[in-house]
Amino acid sequence: MKRRNFIKRASLTGLGLAVVPSIISCETEAKKDKKAAAVGTPVLPIVVATWRFHNATKAAWEVLEKGGASIDAIEAGCRIEEADLKNTTVGNGATPDRDGNVTLDACIMNKKGDYGAVVCMENIAHPISVARKVMEETPHVLLAGKGAEQFAVSQGFKRENLLTESSRKAWEKWKVKSEYKPIINIENHDTIGMLAIDKNGDISGGCTTSGLAYKMAGRVGDSAIIGSGLFIDNTVGGATATGMGEEVLKTVGSYLIVELMRQGRTPQEACEEGVKRIVESNPNYKNFQVGYVALNKQGEYGCYCIHGGFGISKYQEGKQTYVESNAYTKKA
Template sequence: MKRRNFLKSAGVAGLGISVSGDLLAQSLLQNTMQSTTYPVAVATWNFQNAVKKAGEFLSTGSSALDAVEQGVMVEEANLKNTTVGNGGAPDRDGNVTLDACIMSPAGDAGSVVYLHHIEHPVSVARKVMEETPHVMLAGEGALQFAIQQGFKKQELLTEESEKAWKEWLEHKNYKPIINIENHDTIGMLCMDEKGDIAGACTTSGLAYKMNGRVGDSPIIGAGLFLDNEIGGAVATGMGEAVMKSVGSFLIVELMRQGKTPQEACEEAVNRIVAKNTNYQDFQVAFVAMNKKGEIGSYCIHEGFSYAKFQHDEVTNNPSKFYTK
């Protein structure tokens, strides 16, 4: 009996050593991944100041959700950026209307569309996500909600944007010019030190659009989508083409099936090209990140790039493209 009990105890002890060893190995692997891969932040276009701000938050242990909100707010407040936030180009009637959305690692989402007079629509979108039972608020209702939440109304049409709009009115030539400003909608993905992913997308939309037009940026699954078990994707460019393809959702699902972020982005662009015979006339670009912190990007035309914060470095990275 004593011998049998001894062997049983020895077996249990051996199992304990084995389990402890496995746990230790997993812990070491996790720590190694954290030190070599993330935290990381990526954003459409060369918005280095935005990813730098997000990186500062991530580096001090902030959540991916806080980092992504603070990151895109940099461009919402940038008066020189005429496609996002304050100073954005107006619609045909001279109204600056803003669209934005945000997603948390838990899969929760908030969105605002056709929002007037609020500099930071991404923050209003987060309030929609956290303080209401809804996902999206629009127009006057979104503005009323923002004011109730403490946001202040302000004039978003700058002298420069107003001057450019009045010059446009003389000819009313309604045609997007590919990469002309080398910046556009900002979509951002952040992965924090825990490996959790959050995303945000914010824009003033297509310059001189029809009054009431909404693009892909605030649409969950089009301008932004993420699944914290798989990864996330963001879009920029001609919103109508992105909406018709549900591009960001498509990319995440392709990554779920085993494709790399790069392969998934290329497939999404290829489908848009195949469905639009006029693809030569507009730009669409995607940026994606998986749970390993691997990043991919692809666009229709040369000229798109994405900004990245990783390893305490901020870089601008030209994207691969479809047209030669």
């Protein structure tokens, strides 16, 4: 069973009881939240994340509910997916590159706008936590490859083999033809991007991935790059991306969306414009997926994508919700 189908059918389990998140439309929620913000009743805290990563948003919510900081919630939530061996697109058990090596990218941003990231890091299961260490313990913002790995070890992280037997077998099978053909809404990777606002109204964000399956060695996508896969401005809000990273990089998508919100656009409107910038500049947009999620300081959020099938997990007021994204429609 494809991982996407497995997740789609799975239910969130808490305290031994199955909890099935309600499913709503991002456009409907955006309108409702806009009305709430207009009368001055934002509901905080809140956490949103790409795709159906319900366990991750639940872990983040548990931090927020106890009064924890948004940066701690982001790290806790992202670590859930990095440790999930069934998730072959993030952390331990991820799909390797063309040479059979699992390389990981991640970044994190806090309320101050501080940023830390790692790219092409091997043998360390929790890149989101290493990225936070880069942010807090070094004068740098981004470490790559062996340098990132060595730094992680110096900070107490243990080296381990991240290539599971199932991922190795899939790679061996792929090598028979060695073809790369992106599949819409799978595209060999499902990045988790997460945004959270805590009870103090401070926003943070994180993004972690193994990138494209069977990518060229050394390939880096948008996920760990500030302004592309993630951007946070505590005076405005934040945005994160998923999908074909090369297209997000070319438009600096997450930064664009935050700036649009600064200019007065709602999160929904900003996400729609971010997608529009991509499809208008690339005639091959029908062949790949990009999805954006945005969250402003009032607790309003939005999501939009090129093709249907994308959505976000939201946790707010103790309730888990799956929000289906609207998709781009070319105007006549």
